[in-house]
Amino acid sequence: MRRLSEPHDNGEDPRDPAGGPQGQYRQAPWQDEQDRALRDPFPRLVQRVPQPPPPERSPVLVGAVIGLVVAVAAISAYVGVTFMTRPAGMVASDTRVEQAAADASAAAPTPPAGPAAPAPTVVASPSFTPIAPAAAAQAPATPTVREEDSPANLAARIANAAPTATRNVQSTAQGVTDTEIRFGMAAPFSGPAKEMGRQLKLGIETAFGAINDSGGIDGRQLKLVTADDGYEPTRTLNAMKQLYEKDQVFGFVDNYGSPTALVSIPYALEHHALYFGAFTGAPSLRHDPPDRYVFNYRAGYAEEADAIVRYLVKVRGLRPEQIGVLTQQDAYGDAGMDGVAKAIRALRGGVTGQIFRMSYSRNTVNVDDAVAQLRKLKVPLKAVVLVATFRPAAKFIEKTRDLYPDMIYATISGVGSTGLADELMLLGAKYASGVICTQVTPAVDSYASVALAYKNALAKYAPGEAPDYVSLEAYLTANILIEGLKRAGPQLDTETVVDKLENMRNFEMGLGPRVNFGPSEHQAVHKVWGTQLDETGHYRSIELE
Known part of the structure; x- marks a missing residue:
């Protein structure tokens, strides 16, 4: 391309409108107009003198740049306020930026008419993360930025217009949907121990009802x-499979029983499923270090047995050899017996000695053999520790009370204390009066904060049901689980729940002792409370030390 100053090949000077000798130059048209204007001292008013637009200083371009600067400043201010006030995890939508840009453009000065300026390249603010157009189309309308909006007012308006960050978060964990978290419980709902299963279910559903009415866990x-296993280990595996494989539960809560736990725990561990707060104090749930997916609420049977033996020896003044044990013939009975032996060994300076043990078969009330063994003793016992369920325990007391009127009967919490009191009161006040029962919760008739909360919730969600130690324990267990679920957040999975439980420290429930878990501590509470039946069939608190 030739420059304007170069002569044409035809010999014409481009600045000479009529041609002319080669080497002379012709002015550009706008220069001719300028020369004529200078020669004419009185130019016509209707005639405008065109000015050469400097390529780099066009008023059109300057106006466009000014408008763009104002628009970008408005957008940046809007986006900054939005991100300072938006919940974590939320991103601005294209519709919000477009609205802010429209408002800013309306307020910007209008540039003079002229050739269209080239479209500027927009560089996104580092704090702005655009979302897909499809998502933007579904985003709620954003309030227009107004000059009178303070940052606080704007933050409030945007927060009200935007959904919370957790509403659309989905979990892929089994038993967890957008609207529900399912837990399973294998327990007896038939057979002699069915009342235990009913009370456990009652306590859990009372706690679940309260949290559900307050919005649930992240919605x-x-x-x-x-699932009913009838308190028979031979039925427990099928119950576990039904819950986990058919009903697709997330985890297990408050399974009942020590012998059944020997079946259910391996299944839960194999599937990496949470096994929380089973109603048992057996050592199979209290390994050192603990199994990752197994958590307990209650004190172990060894701790309860130790508390009873120490009470009988140090408070009631008995010698260890005057204490006998009635046990169920299974893991429950063995756990209680081991606890008694350990306590006696500690009191004797490491020597256990002989401990008189009687037994009966699970899911029966046939204690005749045990009574016969007791009667054969040449030196009568002064106390019997009952590691039994409530019906066979009541039957044993019935058959021996008249033979040994001064006998002290002491049971651990696994007996089902309310059921025991009811059975004994049917026999008569003399059978109930003085019977000791250790508990792993405060007294149900106490004014402890957690006991009052339990009774209020029970009255609301199970009207007509009487407070019970078993349902209170289940209520406490469920509330600790609920706290762990809250801490795990909306993207729920077993590993996250376990991690959050293991980091639970000094959780206050109004229980007395605070709940503490850790990687090496999966038992929430170690405290044992003492109670004793009076002649009216009510439990009164006693000091065990």
């Missing part, structure tokens, strides 16, 4: 699914 309702 999800808690649901309990139960």
Whole structure:
């Protein structure tokens, strides 16, 4: 391309409108107009003198740049306020930026007419993360930025217009949907121990009902699914499979029993499923170090047995050899017996000695052999520790009370204390009066904060049901689980729940002792409370030390 100053090949000077000799130059048209204007001292008013637009200083371009600067400043201010006030995890939508840009453009000065300026390249603010157009189309309308909006007012308006960050978060864990978290419980709902299963279910559903009415866990309702194993280990595996494989529960809560736990725990561990707060103090749930997926609420049977033996020896003045044990013939009975032996060994300076043990078969009330063994003793016992369920325990007391009127009967919490009191009162006040029962919760008739909360919730969600130690324990267990679920957040999975439980420190429930878990501590509470039946069939608190 030739420059304007170069002569044409035809010999014409481009600045000479009529041609002319080669080498002379012709002015550009706008220069001719300028020369004529200078020669004419009185130019016509209707005639405008065109000015050469400097390529780099066009008023059109300057106006466009000014408008763009104002628009970008408005957008940046809007986006900055939005991100300072938006919940974590939320991103601005394209519709919000477009609205802010429109408002800013309306307020910007209008540039003079002229050739269109080239479209500027927009560089996104580092704090702005655009979302997909499809998502932007679904985003709620954002309030227009107004000059009178203070940052606080604007933050409030945007927060009200935007959904919370957790509403659309989905979990892929089994038993967890957008609206529900399912837990399973294998327990007896038939057979002699069915009242225990009913009370456990009652306590859990009372706690679940309270949290569900307050919005659930991140918008999800808690649901309990139960399976009946009749307190028979031979039925427990099928119950576990039904809950986990058919009902697709997230984890297990408050399974009942020590012998059944020998079946259910291996299944839960194999599937990496949470096994929380089983109603048992057996050592199979208290390994050192603990199994990752197994957590306990209650004190162990060894701790309860130790508390009873120490009470009988140090408070009641008995010698260890005057204490006998009635046990169920299974893991429950063995756990209680081991606890008694350990306590006696500690009191004797490391020597256990002989401990008189009687037994009966699970899911029966046939204690005749045990009574016969007791009667054969040449030196009568002064106390019997009952590691039994409530019906065979009541039957044993019935058959021996008249033979040994001064006998002290002491049971651990696994007996089902309310059921025991009811059975004994049917026999008569003399059978109930003086019977000791250790507990792993405060007294149900106490004014402890957690006991009052339990009774209020029970009256609301199970009207007509009487407070009970078993349902209170289940209520406490469920509330600790609920706290762990809250801490795990909306993207729920077993590993996250376990991690959050293991980091739970000094959780206050109004229980007395605070709840503490850790990687090496999976038992929430170690405290044992003492109670004793009076002649009216009510438990009164006693000091065990």
